[in-house]
Structure formats: structure tokens, C-alpha cells
Amino acid sequence: MKKILIQLTAVFSLGVMLSACHKAEVVNISQPLVSTANGIKSDTLSGTVKGTMLAGKTYYVKSDVTVNDGDTLMMQSGVHLIILGDGATPASSPEIFMHGTFISLGTKDAPNYITVKNAADLHTQAAAQNYTNVFKGWWGGITCTPAAPTPSKPNPAGGDAIIKWTHIEFGGAPAGTNDDQSFYASGDPRYNMYFANITKNLIIEDSWFFGSKDDNIRVSGGKISIMRNTFELCGGVGGEFFNMKSGTVGDLAYNMCIGAATNSLKASDAGTTGTQCNVNMYNNTMVNGGYRQTKTGRGGSIDxxxxxxxxxxxxxxxxxxxxxxxxxxxxxxxxxYNNQYLYGYSPAIVAQFYSVDGVGTKQSGDIMSTTPQQNDPKFYGYDVNQYNFTANPGPISANLQPYAVIGIGTSNFKLQTSSPALGKGKTDFSPMMAVKTTGDFGTTITLPGKDIGAYQNDGTGNQH
Structure with missing residues (x-):
């Protein structure tokens, strides 16, 4: 079987200069050469795998899968990868060990899915406020790290992860002895995705994440570009949508975040990579986050x-x-920091617009008030006052949170033409652009927007 020809390493090492061909985005410059001759014929992945999952097909995983250093696993558009896990034990809850390169190239019209066989029922349960199984953690997620050194390969390089227009959901099954105990102790809930490779790139664009048991995504080193995604209802009693540790460098922008257990986005230099955690977070929308965290004083938006x-x-x-x-x-x-838009239903929420256990303070471009329910951002299809806590509770279990306030459902978070958030964004700064390659196998960076939040009045920003 011919080996898939993917020249990502060469392209990424060129550090191609970015060029803004659109007023709001940095777009395609070059593409690596890809051959899909190594199409995966079996409908079940098992053991050591590499190659291409072919467009429109459904594949299954019923035991752990490994992609070796130097190999690539790629998903063309419209692929469904169904994980046959039960969440009961590590052995019965498969994990994808990604020591090479992972590419998922869904499209707007044909997105990819990495999910579980009963996903439709789990989404229905969430909408019906039965969260017992939503946060169960049905499988072990995707773990992207270099392989352990061996005598024949003492310095494995690992690979990039490139995820576009892809749904990933319902991770969180307990870790076991196959997992690296430095970040997953046995019994710990695994994440929808874990990435740790300071020399490589994590690109996630226009994708959806739902229903993790703890952290949705954790990054312990890597160059990141996280653009225009939707993060929804992750973390049972704790966990962030996107948790960044030492060695993580890059941009997170135009992400729609609703119903996080703790923070939507968290940056911490915890770890020993030797490279400081340095991330830009701009033009994100965060709604109704932080209430399920059971530990005192933890956050609810950006940390x-x-x-x-x-x-x-x-x-x-x-x-x-x-x-x-x-x-x-x-x-x-x-x-x-500046130009945040902060809205609160109750006095207690308003009192924590900048967390009182932190050192952040109101800035010149902030839109905020000491009066509850003032400065409604005026979403097209969402009532900000339906989450009508009169105090600032915590913790509060998911079953006491109506799905309408911690899930997207039929809501529309674009801004009305009368929204006070329009035209109040700061645009005179540049993204970090830690990921240098653009195109199908690189990143498309949306530049800072003139409107606050993830949706821009000119149609750019989040496309969901």
C-alpha cells in the first residue's frame, strides 16, 4: 500500500510570510502536496493506522488506535468516525493516540464528525435536561503527543493537528495504564482533545465541541490558531473549554462559548516547557459560563x-x-486588555465583572455598568435575561440549568443593528500569528474586528 504523501513538515518549516488579502482575514498562500492513494478500505480502525478516511464514508473505532511518528491520519470531508465506547473502563473506552499528524478537513456543506454511536440520543437528553449521560465520558478522546523515545528513534518529532469544520464530542472516559501518567493519572477523565508538542501546530477552525466530562481541550505546549469555533456545554462539575499551559503560544478569536463548567478560555504557565504561555484572546463571545464549577473562586469566562x-x-x-x-x-x-463588553442580570454578577480575587480593572474602552440588566448586547435570537439568577450561585448542577441557557439550540448570537457592541472593537493590534502556514493545511486567521464579540456585522467572524 502506497504511503500517503503529505509534505506538511516542509511547508510548516518554511515559515511563509502572511498576507492579508481580505480586510478581515489572512488567507491562502500555499498548499502542501497531498495524495490520497492510501485510502482506508476497512470500515473499522484498529491498532496502528495511517492513511485517508474517504469522503462521505463512516468508520468505527472499538479499541485504541495509534498513529505512529512520521505517519498521517487524514479525514476528507463528510466523514463520520464513530467511537464504540461505553465509558465504563479504559479498555472499553477507546482513545486515539496521535504521535504523527492528524488532519480533519470537513467543509461547511460536509462537516466531519468524531462522536459516539448514541450521539443523537445524548443531544436529545441534553435538550431535555437529562445530563446524566451527557457528561458520562464515553471515549478517551484524541491525544496528540510525540511517541516515547526508542533506541531506533530516540527523538520522535510528533506532528501537527489540523481540524476544520469538524464536530468532536462526548470524551471523558477514565484514563488507564496506556496513558502517560504525567498528565493522565489512572482514573482521571480524559479530554475531548489533548495536545502537547511545543514545536508543532494546533489549528482548529470553524469546528464544534460538545459534552466533555472535564476539560474539552487542553494544550501543554504548541503553536495554536483557534478560530471561529463553537464550544458548548462542556464539563460536568469542572473543566474549561480551552485550557492552555506552559509552552502554548498563539491566538484564539471569534469563538462562541456557552455553558462552560468553569472558564471558557484559560491561560496558565504551569509546566516546565521553558517557553512562556503567551496567548491573545480577542473577539470571543462567552455566555452563561462558570456555574457548575464546584471549587470556590474559580472563573467563568477568561482567566x-x-x-x-x-x-x-x-x-x-x-x-x-x-x-x-x-x-x-x-x-x-x-x-x-481593553474593549470588553460585560453584561449581567443580577447585582452579584455585575459585582464580578472583573473577578474580585484578581487584579484586573475597568478599562477605557470597556462597556459595563454598575446597574444590572443595563447595556443589553441585543442578540438577534437570544434573551439574555432568561438566565435570571438573583444572586451569583455556585456551584449549581446542570440539571438546574435549562438547556436553553447552556446550549445553542435555535438561538442566534449575531448582533442586531442597534447593538451597543457594534463599532466598539479595538482593531489597532495584530494577532500573534504563531502558526505561519496558511491554506487548506494551515490557518485562516480572522483579524481583530470593529464589532465586539464573535459575530461581525459585515458577515465575517464566526460562521455558525
Whole structure:
């Protein structure tokens, strides 16, 4: 069987200069050569795999799968990868060990799915407020790390992860002895995705994540570009949508986040990579986050802590348990922030627009008020006052949170033409652009927008 010809490494090493061919995006410059001769014929993946899952086909995983260093596993558009896990034990809850390169190239018209066989029932249960099985953790997620060194390959390089227009959901099954105990102790809930490779790229664009038991995605080192995604209802009693540790560098923008257990986005320099966690978070929308976290004082929207640095602009935070949190042990002098839009139903939420256990303060371009229910952002199809807590509770179990306030459903979070958020964004700064390659196998970076939040009045930004 011919080996798939993917020249990603060469393309990424070129560090191609970016060019803004559209006023709001950095778009395609070059593409690597790809041959799909190594199409995967079997409908079940098992053991060591590589090659291409062919467009429109359904594949199954019923035991752990490994992609070796130097190999690539690719999904063409319209692929369904069904994980046959029960969440009961590590052995019965498969994991994808990605030591090579992973590529999922869904499209708007033909997205990819990495999910479980009973996903439709689980989504229905969530909509019906029966969260017992939604947060069960049915499979082991995707773990992207270099392989362990061997005498024949003492320095395995690992690979990139490139995910576009893809649904990934319902991870969280307990870890076992096959997992690296440095980040997954036996019995720990595994994430929808874990990425740890400081020399490689994690690109996630226009994708959907739902229903993890703990953290949805955790990154412990890597160059990241996280653009225009939807993060929904993750974490049973704790966990972030996107949790970044030491060695993580890059941009997160235009992400729609609703119903996080703790923070939507968290940056911490915890770890020993030797490269400071440095991330820009701009033009994200965060709604009704932070209420399921059972530990006192944890966040609910954006969090910088433990020597992390970066910038935070143009974020729309609505009815989150806590607003932006910058702790005193963060790299405070190197955190730049302004132009947040903060809305709260109750006095207690308004009092925590900037978390009181942090050092962040109101900035000149912020839109916020000391009066509850003032400055409604005016979403097209969502009532911000339906999450009508009169206090700032916590923790509160998922079963006490109507799905309408922690799930997308039929809501529309675009802004009306009368929204106070229009035209109030800061645009005179640049993304970090840590990922240098663009195109089908690179990133498409949407530049800072003039409107606050993930949706722009000119139709750019989040496309969901």
C-alpha cells in the first residue's frame, strides 16, 4: 500500500510570510502536496493506522488506535468516525493516540464528525435536561503527543493537528495504564482533545465541541490558531473549554462559548516547557459560563494566571459567574486588555465583572455598568435575561440549568443593528500569528474586528 504523501513538515518549516488579502482575514498562500492513494478500505480502525478516511464514508473505532511518528491520519470531508465506547473502563473506552499528524478537513456543506454511536440520543437528553449521560465520558478522546523515545528513534518529532469544520464530542472516559501518567493519572477523565508538542501546530477552525466530562481541550505546549469555533456545554462539575499551559503560544478569536463548567478560555504557565504561555484572546463571545464549577473562586469566562501573558480585547461576556480574571501571579505587566463588553442580570454578577480575587480593572474602552440588566448586547435570537439568577450561585448542577441557557439550540448570537457592541472593537493590534502556514493545511486567521464579540456585522467572524 502506497504511503500517503503529505509534505506538511516542509511547508510548516518554511515559515511563509502572511498576507492579508481580505480586510478581515489572512488567507491562502500555499498548499502542501497531498495524495490520497492510501485510502482506508476497512470500515473499522484498529491498532496502528495511517492513511485517508474517504469522503462521505463512516468508520468505527472499538479499541485504541495509534498513529505512529512520521505517519498521517487524514479525514476528507463528510466523514463520520464513530467511537464504540461505553465509558465504563479504559479498555472499553477507546482513545486515539496521535504521535504523527492528524488532519480533519470537513467543509461547511460536509462537516466531519468524531462522536459516539448514541450521539443523537445524548443531544436529545441534553435538550431535555437529562445530563446524566451527557457528561458520562464515553471515549478517551484524541491525544496528540510525540511517541516515547526508542533506541531506533530516540527523538520522535510528533506532528501537527489540523481540524476544520469538524464536530468532536462526548470524551471523558477514565484514563488507564496506556496513558502517560504525567498528565493522565489512572482514573482521571480524559479530554475531548489533548495536545502537547511545543514545536508543532494546533489549528482548529470553524469546528464544534460538545459534552466533555472535564476539560474539552487542553494544550501543554504548541503553536495554536483557534478560530471561529463553537464550544458548548462542556464539563460536568469542572473543566474549561480551552485550557492552555506552559509552552502554548498563539491566538484564539471569534469563538462562541456557552455553558462552560468553569472558564471558557484559560491561560496558565504551569509546566516546565521553558517557553512562556503567551496567548491573545480577542473577539470571543462567552455566555452563561462558570456555574457548575464546584471549587470556590474559580472563573467563568477568561482567566490569566501563573505567569501567563497575552492580550485580551473585544470579548463579549454575558451572565458569566465571573468576568475576566487576571490573578496577581500572572505576568500582569505583559497582559494588555481593553474593549470588553460585560453584561449581567443580577447585582452579584455585575459585582464580578472583573473577578474580585484578581487584579484586573475597568478599562477605557470597556462597556459595563454598575446597574444590572443595563447595556443589553441585543442578540438577534437570544434573551439574555432568561438566565435570571438573583444572586451569583455556585456551584449549581446542570440539571438546574435549562438547556436553553447552556446550549445553542435555535438561538442566534449575531448582533442586531442597534447593538451597543457594534463599532466598539479595538482593531489597532495584530494577532500573534504563531502558526505561519496558511491554506487548506494551515490557518485562516480572522483579524481583530470593529464589532465586539464573535459575530461581525459585515458577515465575517464566526460562521455558525
Amino acid at each position: 490569566y494566571e501563573k505567569s501567563a501573558r497575552g492580550s485580551m480585547y473585544n470579548n463579549l461576556v454575558v451572565n458569566c459567574r465571573f468576568g475576566p480574571r487576571i490573578t496577581s501571579d500572572a505576568d500582569v505587566v505583559n497582559i494588555k
